[in-house]
Amino acid sequence: MTRTVADLAGRWLTRDQKSLSELEKRVLQSAIDRKAVSRDASDSYPGAKQFGDRVADSVARVGGSWTFILAFIAFLIVWTVANVWLLRQDAFDPFPFIFLNLVLSMVAALQAPVIMMSQNRQATRDRIDAGHDYEVNLKAEIEIMALHEKLDELRHNQIMGIRAEISAIAAQLARIETRLAGKTPAA
Secondary structure, three states, rough: OOOHHHHEEEEEEEEOHHOOOHHHHHHHHHHHHHOOOOOOOHHOOOOOOOOHHHHHHHHHHHHHOHHHHHHHHHHHHHHHHHHHHHHHHHOOOOOOOOHHHHHHHHHHHHHHHHHHHHHHHHHHHHHHHHEEEEEHHHHHHEEEEEEEEHHHHHHHHHHHHHHHHHHOOOOOHHHHHHHHHHHOOOO
């Protein structure tokens, strides 16, 4: 049986072929060709090859970890203790810690956009992955519908076969009955 994308679109997606997206047409064609649609989605993402991308990902990975948070808390405690108790008179950053505020502001000013660049790239990867997941799920759904159709057809064929056998048995019983009716002695 020759199937076309238009046939499958109407049967399984209950839509006209013209209203299908390219992705849906590709999935239906893969069902016709009996080919897989799954692939490594990371191959389709073009970014993260440049040095800046790798640095941004590393900064985001380190800056968003408990290790960084705990190390930074330790750094703040050491800074404060060094300036308040150890160096008292010769403190390089006395109590309001203006220099520490400047350092913290510069770290935040640089770290935030770098982390956002990494998150934007991750969002792009996530969109590609979601599109691929949709494609695979749609293909799985279509294959399940095809299996249901095949099972329904097999069941129908079995029922028709059983029906034919019952008709043959009924005809045979009718012939036996007529033979027996002719051989029975009159009472």
